[in-house]
Amino acid sequence: MKCRIVRAQAAIQRESLYLYYYPLIGKDACILYEILQCCPEEIRSSDLETLCDLRGSRFVQARKKLEQYRLLRTFVKQDDMVLMIQAPLSPADFLRHDTFGRMYMEAVGSKRFETMKARLQQPDPAKGMKEISEHIDTTMLNRWNQKKEDAYETMRPARRQRIESFRFDVFFQNMDGIFPQKLRTPENLTLIAELASLNGISETDMRKFVNRAINPNKQTFDAEKLKHQIYASRPKVQPVTDRYAMAPVAFLQEKQGDAPVSYADKLLIQRLADEYGFGNDVINTLIEYVLKMTNQKFPTAYVEKVAGTWKRLHVQNREDALAAVRSDPRPQKQNTASVPDWYNDVETEQAGEDLMAKVRRQQQKLKGDGNGTNED
Template identity: 40%
Template sequence: MELEQNYMIYKTGDFQEKWNAYISLLYKPLIENDACMLYDLFLSLDQTSITLEKLLLLYGSYANRFDASKKKLENYELIKTYYDPISRKNIIEVYPPLNAESFLNHDTFSRLFLNQCGSSHFDFVKLHFNDEVDKTNYVDISEKMDLSCLESWTQEKEETYLNLKPEEGKLKYDFDFETFLKGADRIFPMRYRTKENLSRIASLASIHGIDAVDMRKYVQRSINPNTHVFDFEKLKKQVYANQKIIKPTDDPYKMSPVKFLQNKQKGAPVANADRKVIEKLIKNYSFSNEVMNVLIEYCLNQTQQKFSKAYVEKVAASWIRLQVDSKEKALEVCRQENQVKKPAPKLPDWYQNTEQSVPDDDLVQQALSLQRQLGKEKNDEI
């Protein structure tokens, strides 16, 4: 290993907020401390050109130890190394770790983790990263904020407030807020129009294909007239119950993901579990509707029309690492994947030729004569 070799290091992909926890609790038992330290060093050297000699100095170890740790990071797809034999330069791409759910569903990583740590620790880590706590039989006894002081809130005050808000606070959704809020002062008063509420409403509408008129109806039904509390879970139930079929447009990928999947199912209702998978991926990976729809179509085609949660999330995680952030990139990835598969062997032309020619009379007589002669010789032997 030549110490004068040059390395260009840069990170790629979306590093989620909990990436450090994923490395410490999921990857570290498998790649060990040295590889984790090298991974941190690579992240610190993002967009840096550096010699191997300088890398070893920063890493604080020998070349063989560095090489062993680098190979572990490559094995677990945390880095990729590219080498140009002409310029003798290296490029190291540093990738984010898989999130807990993708890691524990990974065909190889999860088995290695279970083998290394045991079932007890596997369950501990699974529960530690579980965002969906089972609240069955629990009653929400949290104190609700008294919003009666905003009963006198007017449209004039709302306009003043919106003008004073920082620009980043304004919502950017492909949802018809004008129709949704028009004349809705009594249906959906100003005090409920927080950024969080409006964001969640618009997101639900976009994913499930709910128009502004229906959404206003559902929102009205989700406000308790006695407690004046906006119940978002009740709103989700009504949205999930909406099975209205929407016909595809000229570009079906522009449809809402749930309606896109419903059309793939010939109009059959989309299961709530499938809706939750779609919601989770769009939330965690910030997929656009178009990318999500290409992902749905690809997964259905690859699994004989099954929508397996584990498989869909596995493909989604790989698309994040490939930086798929548009419909065009998603379709290109699908095209490349299909090209990799070996085509069925082509049969020769003669195999397809089923035409039969009529035998010549002389040839038939010769065959019959030969057949009689062979039969006579067989009888003589007996």
């Protein structure tokens, strides 16, 4: 019997690393990423360099490449360093990414970009075949009773508040033929509820987005297509009693005068929920704090620095977030144009005497005739 293997998610991520990230990060960064996946959890930096056969500046450059493309996060304190590996984006998410997709096309050209995009349209490998997968045997739950149920409810991990607040009874109305039971997996329902909560999408509007993400012939649900649709949409900012409980994307949109939130900022907000586990009240407090501290900017590096600090402080609600803000030793004035710590580390180049002389000549000319015509 001939077998065809449909790869698991881990294999797809490895494909993404080599076919999509590789032209941008290079061989050294790929080698470092692979070694980090299998090296001991604790290792001396010198031994790690030897293991990768990347020493000195080559190791540093490879590490920085991984950091730049969100494949690695690095933390330091005195002589300790933590290298936190991040999963690659899926091929579809990579090509859709506002920055990565453009840089990839610039690096490989439009023809190869189109070829790699076409690879995403894979035919269903099991089309026309009968599924014989074994279903789980639940007979062991025949002895399940209310006492065990109560004990389980007290010990099971808590569901996120944003999932509980989504009205699935409203969402499911008239959806039986569009969104069948087999697609209503816990993963799909969780994704739908979280996207709605973070982006300010009502249950009735979410039906339209989900409908467009379903292939009715194959009865498959495209989660990436759903995300892309919602990230490209613009929420309606509704008046609420508690502004900090509103959808973070709508909250940021309101903060910037109802101007649309960029795709990149929406992805960053999604990461605050997925990677840091913050609720809407914490995310909105963080957004407000960052805008205040950076003169109304929303830089990714600073947002993640604050998020990492709050995570280590076990911030779980707005009260915890406000306590973290009060503990920050930096000035909290509303109009202070504060910048991230790393901003001051950027090297600046002093203007040379020739450039300064040229500027002075231009200024004199403008004062003399007001035309502003360049001589140089």
